[in-house]
Amino acid sequence: MVTNFVMPALRKLVLSLALITPMIATTLQSAHAVDFPTAMSEERIWAGLTTKTVQAGDVNWAYSEGGNPNNPTILLIHGLGGSRDNWNRVVHYLTPNYHVVAPDLPGSGDSKIAADYDLQPATMTESLRRFAEALKIEKNLNVAGHSMGGTIAGLYTSLYFTETQSLLLVDPAGVFATSKSPYLKDPTLLRQLIVQKPGDLKKVLNIAMQDQPFIPSDLLVAQEKVMIDHAPMMTKLVEKLIILNQSYTPDSFATVVKSIEAPTLVIWGKEDKIIDVGVVPELMGLLKDKRPPVIIDRVGHTPILEAEQLVAQAYLPFLAKAIATKNKFTPAESPAQVPTK
Numbered sequence: 001m002v003t004n005f006v007m008p009a010l011r012k013l014v015l016s017l018a019l020i021t022p023m024i025a026t027t028l029q030s031a032h033a034v035d036f037p038t039a040m041s042e043e044r045i046w047a048g049l050t051t052k053t054v055q056a057g058d059v060n061w062a063y064s065e066g067g068n069p070n071n072p073t074i075l076l077i078h079g080l081g082g083s084r085d086n087w088n089r090v091v092h093y094l095t096p097n098y099h100v101v102a103p104d105l106p107g108s109g110d111s112k113i114a115a116d117y118d119l120q121p122a123t124m125t126e127s128l129r130r131f132a133e134a135l136k137i138e139k140n141l142n143v144a145g146h147s148m149g150g151t152i153a154g155l156y157t158s159l160y161f162t163e164t165q166s167l168l169l170v171d172p173a174g175v176f177a178t179s180k181s182p183y184l185k186d187p188t189l190l191r192q193l194i195v196q197k198p199g200d201l202k203k204v205l206n207i208a209m210q211d212q213p214f215i216p217s218d219l220l221v222a223q224e225k226v227m228i229d230h231a232p233m234m235t236k237l238v239e240k241l242i243i244l245n246q247s248y249t250p251d252s253f254a255t256v257v258k259s260i261e262a263p264t265l266v267i268w269g270k271e272d273k274i275i276d277v278g279v280v281p282e283l284m285g286l287l288k289d290k291r292p293p294v295i296i297d298r299v300g301h302t303p304i305l306e307a308e309q310l311v312a313q314a315y316l317p318f319l320a321k322a323i324a325t326k327n328k329f330t331p332a333e334s335p336a337q338v339p340t341k
Contacts, residue, residue, distance in 0.1 A: 036222035040085050047088045048095030049102070053110075056134035058117065059127050062110030063103035064088075067095040071339045072165070072323050073137045076102040077128070077156075079147025080173070080241075081193055081204070081227070081234055083109035086146065090304050093312035097339045098142075098319075103131060105149070107233045119237045120244055121148065125155045140330070142319060143262075144168035146304055147275070148241075154260055161261040162329040166322035168315055169283075170267045171301050175245070175253035176279040183274050187245040190238045193274075195227035210271040210300035257286040261329060263322040265291045267311055269299035291318055 044051060049066035064084050074094060076087040084102040094100050104111040106124050117123070132138040142165050145153025150172020157164045176184060183189050193208075195201050201224040205212045215223075227234075264287050268277050280293050294314040299306045323339070 036219065036226050039219060039222070040088075043085065043088045047091040049088070049091060049100070054131070054134050057127055057130035058114060059106045059131070060112040061103050061131050061134075062112075063101060063131075064091075065099075065101050066091065067097070067099040069099045071097060071099045072140065072142060072319075073099045073101060074142045074144060074319070075128075075132065075137065076100065077143070077145040077149035077153050078102070078105060078108070079145075079149045080190070080237065081108075081195070082147070082149075085109075086302070086304055089308035090311050090315075093308075093316065099137075101135065101137060103128070105152075107237060108230070118240075119233075120240050121151050121155060125152050125159070128152065128156060129160065138163050140165045140323075140327070142166045142168075142323065144170070144315075145172060146170040147301065148173045150174075155256060157262050157264075158256050158259040161259075162327070162331075164262045165327055166319060167260060167262045167264040168267070168318075169264060170303055170311065171269055171272050171275050172266075172283075173275055174257070174279070174283070175248045175250050176275075176282055177250035178282045179276055179279045181272075181274060181276040181279075184276075187242045190241060191235075194231055194234050194238060195224060196231045196235075197228065198224060200224070201227060207273055208301045209306055210269065210298055211306075254286050257283065258288070260287060261289065262327070263289045263291065263318070263325065265315065265318045266293040267303055267314055268293060268295050269301055269303045269306065270295050270297050271299060272301045274301045 041051065044064050047066065049064040052063055052065055054061050054063070062084075076084070076091070078084055078086045084104050087102045091100050091102065106113045106117060106127055107119055129138070132141065138160070141163055143153045143157050145151070145168070147170070150169045151174060153167060154169065154172060157167045179185065193204050195204055201220060202212070266280065266283060268280055270277050277295060280295070284290055284293060296303050296307050296310055303311050320339075
């Protein structure tokens with residue numbers, strides 16, 4: 001069974017307004033030139049988040065944290081070329097009842113790594129474990145990942161199954177046998193997603209989103225400058241992914257997915273041009289403890305940005321039920337938490 005959510009006719013207008021939270025709108029009105037880091041800081045506040053840093057292993061992590069730390073913890077992992085801020089509008093619905101942690105992955109956003117850091121999903125997964133341990137959130141963890149972050153989330157969950165309570169995959173990357181996506185058939189095309197010069201961001205948004213929403217020009221230019229600054233690191237990561245694709249196969253990917261024990265919810269944008277929705281039956285056939293996938297009509301590769309309300313609408317009931325269900329691999333002395341106000 002596949003659940004379909006149809007966006008209303010005014011979706012594009014709502015998207016445009018959602019991109020500018022009330023606090024960001026105030027920032028835009030009070031200055032001619034938009035300071036993108038300030039705008040993102042305001043959006044985090046609106047979502048109930050604060051910015052923090054921690055040294056864990058060989059990564060100096062920048063992360064957002066919000067909600068009651070006594071409540072169940074959700075670890076949110078962003079995708080290729082993204083940052084923790086990709087999750088902000090979903091987080092707005094989570095922080096009232098959950099403890100939320102969203103890091104910038106190594107080499108992304110404000111997280112710092114050494115020049116010789118091995119940028120690949122397996123290494124980032126291990127670093128993410130050190131991060132979770134440093135924050136002491138590794139027990140009864142609810143993990144969610146988008147795009148490449150979905151690959152990392154799945155790998156994390158398969159490795160640390162005794163301490164993972166649930167898994168959310170939003171348009172996750174993978175090595176799929178049934179994919180018709182040119183980006184999965186020829187990973188060198190991922191280079192098209194690197195923002196290296198003015199004008200590239202609009203092109204990337206057109207690929208990633210079904211309907212590119214209105215973004216004020218000042219904010220678009222400011223964000224593009226930030227992404228251009230990150231282009232060398234993004235290039236390094238993409239080149240690593242291209243090399244890895246030569247050694248990974250659908251069978252090796254399937255082995256990882258089959259080892260995931262946690263209850264899993266899959267959400268996908270029906271119009272995803274980067275990782276096509278046609279792979280969903282293949283993915284669902286590999287998962288052990290899955291729920292019916294949620295396919296969102298008229299949405300592309302980024303449901304967490306294009307349809308955050310529908311993502312939260314599907315995720316919250318799944319999350320509540322998964323947390324209330326004991327992980328059969330968890331020792332008796334480590335029961336799952338119950339949300340408190």
